[in-house]
Amino acid sequence: MTDELWRWSAVDLARGIRSGTISSEEATRSTLDRIAAVNPALNAIVEVAADEALAAARTADAQRRSGHALGPLHGVPVTVKVNVDQKGHATTNGVEAFRDVIATEDSPPVANLRRAGAIIVGRTNTPAFSHRWFTDNALHGATRNPWNPALTPGGSSGGAASAVASGMGAIGHGNDFGGSIRYPAYACGVAGLRPTPGRVPAYNPSGKTERPITAQMMSVQGPLARTVADLRLGLLAMAAPDPRDPNWMPVPLQGPAPPRPVQVALVPDPFGDTAPEVSDAIRAAGRALADAGYAVVETPPPRLGDAADLWHRLVVGEERRGMADLVRQFGDEAAKRNMDGHLRYAPEIDAGGVLDGFGTRLALMREWSLFLDRFPIVVTPVSHVLPFRDGLDLEEDEAIIAAMMDAQRSLLAMPVLGLPCASVPTGIAANNTPVGVQVVAGRFREDLCLGAAEIIEAHAPKLTPIDPR
Numbered sequence: 001m002t003d004e005l006w007r008w009s010a011v012d013l014a015r016g017i018r019s020g021t022i023s024s025e026e027a028t029r030s031t032l033d034r035i036a037a038v039n040p041a042l043n044a045i046v047e048v049a050a051d052e053a054l055a056a057a058r059t060a061d062a063q064r065r066s067g068h069a070l071g072p073l074h075g076v077p078v079t080v081k082v083n084v085d086q087k088g089h090a091t092t093n094g095v096e097a098f099r100d101v102i103a104t105e106d107s108p109p110v111a112n113l114r115r116a117g118a119i120i121v122g123r124t125n126t127p128a129f130s131h132r133w134f135t136d137n138a139l140h141g142a143t144r145n146p147w148n149p150a151l152t153p154g155g156s157s158g159g160a161a162s163a164v165a166s167g168m169g170a171i172g173h174g175n176d177f178g179g180s181i182r183y184p185a186y187a188c189g190v191a192g193l194r195p196t197p198g199r200v201p202a203y204n205p206s207g208k209t210e211r212p213i214t215a216q217m218m219s220v221q222g223p224l225a226r227t228v229a230d231l232r233l234g235l236l237a238m239a240a241p242d243p244r245d246p247n248w249m250p251v252p253l254q255g256p257a258p259p260r261p262v263q264v265a266l267v268p269d270p271f272g273d274t275a276p277e278v279s280d281a282i283r284a285a286g287r288a289l290a291d292a293g294y295a296v297v298e299t300p301p302p303r304l305g306d307a308a309d310l311w312h313r314l315v316v317g318e319e320r321r322g323m324a325d326l327v328r329q330f331g332d333e334a335a336k337r338n339m340d341g342h343l344r345y346a347p348e349i350d351a352g353g354v355l356d357g358f359g360t361r362l363a364l365m366r367e368w369s370l371f372l373d374r375f376p377i378v379v380t381p382v383s384h385v386l387p388f389r390d391g392l393d394l395e396e397d398e399a400i401i402a403a404m405m406d407a408q409r410s411l412l413a414m415p416v417l418g419l420p421c422a423s424v425p426t427g428i429a430a431n432n433t434p435v436g437v438q439v440v441a442g443r444f445r446e447d448l449c450l451g452a453a454e455i456i457e458a459h460a461p462k463l464t465p466i467d468p469r
Contacts, residue, residue: 005030007465010076010170010230017064017075024064024075028057028119031077035122035168038146041468044153044162045079045122046140047089053077053121060117073237074117079169081160082123082140083130084221085204086110094128094137097330101206108201108242109173109221116237121169124159128335129327130175131342133183133408134393135159138332142390146468147189148432151387154184160224161188167465170225171234175202177219178311179382179411182423182438185224187387189434189463191453192224192423193231194414196444200238201245212322214315216247218415226465228454231422235446251444258376258448261295265375270304270410274384277435281426285379285437288459289452294377301378302367307413310364312405314357314416316346338393341401361416368417369442377452378440380410382423386433410438420446422453426460434463 005013005027016022032050039045060075080086083093085103087110092098106114113120128137135158136142145153146166153162157174161184164172174181176194185192200221211219223234241248266286268279286296320343327339349357372378384407393404414421420443425436437456441449 002026003030003033006034006167008170009227010073010225010233011227013076013170014073014233017060018070020064024057024060024119025054027075028053028077028121031121031169038166038468039168042144042146042162042166043141044124044143044159044166045168046082046125046159047123049120049122053119056119060119071115071117071237072233073113076118076171077121077169078113078118078171078173079122079124079160079163080110080113080120080173081126081157081175083126083175084110084173085206086120086123089123091204091206092139093130094126094139095330096139096332099139103206105205107204108245109238111242112201112238112240113173115240118237124157124163124172126156126159128331129323130156130180131327131335132156132338132393133179133388134390136334144468145188145387145390147428147434150390151433152187152390154187154387156180157184157224161185161190161192164188164190164224164226165465166468171230172224173221174224175219175221176415177215178315178415179408181222181224182382182421183408183411185423186382186436187434189425189428189436190224190226191228191231191425191457193222193235193446193450194421195220195222195235195239195446196420197418198247198249199251199420199444199446201242201248203244212318214318218315228422228424228450228457232450249444254447255445261293262377263375264289264294264296264377264379264452265301265371266296266298267301267378267380268298270300270380271384273406274381275386277386277429278381278384281435282379282381282437284426284459285456288456291459292455294452302371303364304413305409307364307416308409310357310360311412311416312346313349314354316342317349317354320348334394341393344398345402345405365417368419372442376441376445376448380438380440382411382436382438383407384410386429386435414440418443420444420449422449424453424456425463426456428461428463
């Protein structure tokens with residue numbers, strides 16, 4: 001039924017539109033109707049582009065009828081996060097002072113989605129400055145977790161994850177500097193992919209300055225979706241080249257097959273603080289991979305905690321130079337308190353410490369490269385605890401902030417190591433609480449990462465889009 005097309009995967013929508021079984025306009029209308037029905041309860045999409053989306057869908061249908069070459073997402077409804085430029089729309093980044101920063105051209109991920117034929121139905125929420133594991137800001141308000149409104153939807157791509165989980169678009173665009181794709185996917189029970197830096201081009205033409213060095217090295221753009229197959233399709237679309245990003249790398253999406261059986265390192269409790277539900281999910285993922293022919297062993301990876309600590313030293317150290325002042329000047333109260341918590345947690349380092357830190361980073365990357373040569377797949381927690389209670393970072397107790405940071409060490413280590421990783425849902429724990437695992441592979445081996453993630457997904461309960469009303 002065409003009014004139920006919002007339930008379809010991106011793969012199925014693309015196939016149906018390509019064959020003429022359904023139209024892009026039908027798929028887009030179904031998605032817009034779904035947005036009208038559930039977004040008031042969730043506030044995941046903060047700008048609905050109904051007229052623009054329907055016009056693009058009609059064009060997509062006309063192109064198919066005329067024999068026009070069709071991209072991999074031709075006619076498929078998607079969302080875009082409000083912290084990247086989309087021509088004619090405000091790049092607010094969740095900040096009141098930026099509400100009138102209207103983009104004059106598309107950023108590379110948006111341009112690539114359009115070239116792939118995607119229909120952008122709306123823009124999704126983020127915390128102010130995209131700098132919390134909670135999605136709430138004074139400009140757009142709070143986004144709710146569709147499974148349980150008492151839980152965070154994650155951040156900073158919380159709007160994207162909430163929208164995807166509830167059927168408001170087949171694929172959501174997100175970005176990930178310290179976990180902003182993987183943690184919202186985890187919190188909302190969907191899949192999310194952090195590609196290798198250099199895989200998906202990035203650049204905001206509206207930006208006044210270039211990104212700081214840690215963001216250039218660690219921040220990535222990527223997809224969120226309800227299925228791993230849709231992540232693969234989203235990556236295919238988003239990874240196209242764009243000359244505006246000189247860091248983009250022309251590496252094939254499919255690499256050589258590793259020796260069989262593929263060795264998997266299972267890391268169910270890296271620091272002795274992992275919730276039982278999370279450790280159980282990792283061991284269940286290991287059993288699924290073993291049943292599929294992988295050779296699975298529990299073994300600790302090298303210096304995971306050192307990599308996470310280095311993220312804080314380098315990234316937060318750089319934030320002290322510039323972003324902290326912007327947050328204090330333009331951020332809402334939640335953003336200011338969150339920034340202060342990060343600054344208290346991370347030790348200050350001088351210029352020499354920064355240079356030493358980059359030397360340490362290279363050593364860590366080498367150790368992991370050698371480890372991944374033995375174990376091409378590593379399965380870790382996304383977070384060591386179940387999704388946080390919403391607003392937890394605003395509580396006064398500094399011990400809570402430190403515990404939150406500690407719980408995200410497996411999440412924060414990966415940007416420092418420059419590795420692709422996927423957050424894969426594995427089920428729902430008590431009180432409608434999503435749980436999942438993180439699958440890690442070597443640089444530019446998203447194919448290995450997604451292949452293992454798909455097996456884990458197939459052995460887990462299927463999480464269908466839910467009605468939060």
